[in-house]
Amino acid sequence: MRHITQQENTFLLSTAHTAMLLQITKYGHVELLHYGMPVSIEDAAALAARRTMPYGSQVMYTEEDPTYCLDNIPLLWSGAGKGDFRISPIELELPDGTITTDFIYDGCTLRAGTLPAVGLPAAYDESGEAETLVLSLREKKFALRLEIIFTVFPAADAITRRTVLYNDETVPITVRSLMSQQIDFPQREYEMLTLDGDWISETHVHTRSVQPGRLVNESTTGFSSNRHNPGVILLEQGTGENTGLAYGFNLLYSGSHYTAVERSPRDFVRIVSGIQPQGFCWRLPAGEIFRAPEAVMTFSNEGMNGLSGNFHRFVRQHILHGNWKEKPRPVLLNNWEAYFFDFTEAKLLSLAKQAKAVGVELFVLDDGWFGERNSDTAGLGDYTVNRKKLPGGIEGLAQKITTMGLRFGLWFEPESVNLESELYRTHPEWALQQPGRQPSMGRHQLLLDLTRPEVRDYIVHHITHLLDHCPITYVKWDMNRNITEIGSATLPANRQQELPHRYMLGLYSILERLVTAFPDVLFEGCAGGGGRFDAGMLYYFPQYWTSDDTDAIERLYIQHGTSLVMPACTMGAHVSAVPNHQVHRTTPLQTRGHIAMAGQFGYEMDLGKLSEEETELVRQQIRQYKEIRSTIHFGDLYRLRSPFEGENTAWEYVSADLKQIVLIYCTIHAHVITGMTQIRFEGLKENAQYRNTETGEIYDGDFLMNVGLYLSDSKDYATKLMTFELC
Secondary structure, eight states, X not given: OOSEEEETTEEEEEOSSOEEEEEEOTTSOEEEEEEESOOOGGGHHHHSOOOOSOOTTSOOSBTTBTTOOGGGSOBSOOOBSSSOOSOOSEXXXXXXXXXXXXXXXXXXXXXXXXXXXXXXXXXOOSSSOOEEEEEEEEESSSXXXXXXXXXXXXXXXXXXXXXEEEEOSSSOEEEEEEEEEEEEEOSOOEEEEEEEOOTTSOOEEEEEEOOBEEEEEEOOSSSSOSSEEEEEEXXXXXXXXXXXXXXXXXXXXXXXXXXXXEEOTTOOEEEEEEEOOTTOOEEEOTTOEEEOOOEEEEEESBHHHHHHHHHHHHHHHHTOOSTTSSSOOOOEEESHHHHTTOOOHHHHHHHHHHHHHHTOOEEEEOSOOBTTOXXXXXXXXXXXXXXXXXXXXXXXXXXXXXXXXXXXXXXXXXXEEESBSHHHHHOGGGBOOOTTSOOOOBTTEEEBOTTSHHHHHHHHHHHHHHHHHSOEEEEEEOOOOOOOSOOOTTSOGGGGGGHHHHHHHHHHHHHHHHHHHOTTSEEEEOBTBBTTOSHHHHTTOSEEEOBSOOOHHHHHHXXXXXXXXSOGGGEEEEEEOSSOTTTOOOOOHHHHHHHHTTSEEEEESOGGGSOHHHHHHHHHHHHHHHHHHHHHHHSEEEEEEOTTSSSEEEEEEEOTTSOEEEEEEEESXXXXXXXXXXXXXXXXXXXXXXXXXXXXXXXXXXXXHHTOEEEXXXXXXXXXXXXXXXX
16 A cells, blocks of 8 residues: 555655645645545645635735735745745755745655664664655755655654755855754644653643744753653644544654744644754755754544554654564663662672562662762763772673573763763863863763764773673663753864754764664663653663652653653653652552553662562562563553543553553542542453453453443552453
């Protein structure tokens, strides 16, 4: 079946349940006729805009046509200075000093499969169903070409898009902004949903009405950030979890991002997204190319659960790759919150022995194993093992852990350097900083200049040496500093504003080298938690540490918000000790376990401080998680109750074959008069029966979906985890 069809200057891009219909206008602009429910290419005439009314003071594209005004056409690409006063996806400083651009259609190419990006992460396809459309545009005055690359992923109901700019002039031009995608929607009442927060408070859900003017979701930290996740959802008013129209947008990019949603005076709604233009400036020499990162869009008429399902399938099938793509991830124990920097080999071995006894599969040594790293003020950038703590080095410790029957993992923070380190004393010029300006410290550290080949080689060399010589099967890659005082000793003055994007290209180059060389190592990303949890990083790391906040109740909000755009198999979630060291809340061990089971499950605590009863409960939790993790990781998620909307939360996971159902239910606050909450299930097999594996009770699937179960809210912070098997 063809998923991209063309009839003259009209194109239909079809997925399993959605369609995008576009056409080239008689003046060469790319007009969007429809994006949403399936249509046919023969519907183009009925969907085309009727441009008959006068436009008053607005500027016509040509004097010959008094009804053709770019400001009032739903476009898939626009320019600047030709009468479209909405936000432009492109701003160039041209050879004559002007910024006006008018890119018009100059041909197309259709091809099977995907078109790999150069130096950037991009979605791929192994199903053989993906198809790509490349629209070629040329600037009417200057020798500039633009390619808009669409790729259709049918089963995921997703379409990716990116732009590539070619400078065919004989002189340089300056790129001030080049967005990855633009799309215009017709007149509807929309709400914009964003995932906002901060360190230990990531991905909280916020919605606002799209009124005339512009709403912006952006990061200016140098990275995708914990402040505003790049994922944005546009909802038709009244849309809920299971009903209504929802459009989702995300970026496969880990640097500063920008998404604007603008409602025009005539009520068109435009969305553009791409690299953050603030502080960005790229000098593009004659004959060279600039590539914008890839964006992804998806649509569902089944509310936010439907939209999330599309995002989850897209990430699992077309972003995650390598040997860990579809493998169940091991239950781990990380020593960080047990000992912080105060550990010895004897302590670690004792903890590992306890972990093995309760069923843990992977032991992870976190920060503090190298140089003079006894606090966060020194040692970053050095890879010499601290022999006072680890007399046998990493290799000796890893061998002893492996002999116990555990896998061994190790923490790194390769992108940063402390001033108190051998690396900084030897190569201070390797750190990002501006000459003559006192650098500001973030966690007592600076970032290394990843635009320098020698810095990239240094990082790859030392990590490769450890992975080659030690039985390490897991790497936690941390990053705890945003980019400030942007400056590189290797870039001339007129190219310093290229540094943040060049940094990301350097990082992607490092990661590509490492994950290619070590395909069996499970890499987990971290940036003080979710400070760089984005689809670009997931291309290299199949999972990410969702937040440094390990309090179970806080994690309800963080994991719920993250689940809007990311599947559970990507979300690291651990059980920690109480009172929680960040919010000082005490929650039951059962609650902490159940909520952590909604992601990549593990522990981050001193098991030796548990009672016998608690130790047995941990053993039971791990045993239970191993029975349900494939459903959690790779099944369909339905958010039945939101912590943002009430006093309880319910998440349902349905295995791909519909044979196992997992329900996680949490009461946040109980009240004097205890209530009952009705939970209706979603996505079950009709005309089938399901057995509660704990009680043995049998229910019709239709009954669970239409009537459901009544659960009591009898106690603060109480949880239930219920599993059902198809009879």
